[in-house]
Amino acid sequence: MQVSGTTRNILGSKGRDIWTTTPDALVFDAIHLMGEKNIGALIVVENGEVVGLMSERDYSRKVVLRGRTSRDTRVEEILSRPVVTVGLDTSIDDCMRLMTEHRIRHLPVVENGSPAGLVSMGDLIKWTLSAQEDAIHQLEGYIAGQFTMR
Structure with a gap:
C-alpha cells in the first residue's frame, strides 16, 4: 500500500519544534536536552546549516x-555524518525507503539548507497507521453503502 503524504504533512500534524545542538557542545548537555524534551535525536547545526545528527544510538x-564520559566528549566527536536529509515535499514512501537503506531512525527535514523539522520512524509509522485506518473506514462505509469512494 502506497501511503500518500509528505514530510510537510507530518510536520504540520506533529508540529515543527526543532531541537538542535552544535558540534562544539558537550554530549552531556545534548543528552540532557534530549531527556528534557523526550526526544531521541538532535539536529547538529553550524552556521545555520545542518552538519549532522546526534542520536541516543x-x-x-x-x-x-x-568508556568515555559525556562531560568530556564533544558532539562533533560522535555525531553521525554525512547526514541523510529530506525536503518538505519528500514523500512518506521515500522517507521510509531512505531510513531502511541507511538503517537510520531520524531524518532531518531541510529547507534552503536550514533545519525545518525532524521526522522519526515513529512519526512515519503513526502516519501510515492513520492512513490505513482511514482506508479501512472508507471501505467499510462503501461496503455498507454509506458513502462512495474518493
Missing part, C-alpha cells in the same frame, strides 16, 4: 560502550 555506541 550515537551516545550509547560512541560514548558509553567506549
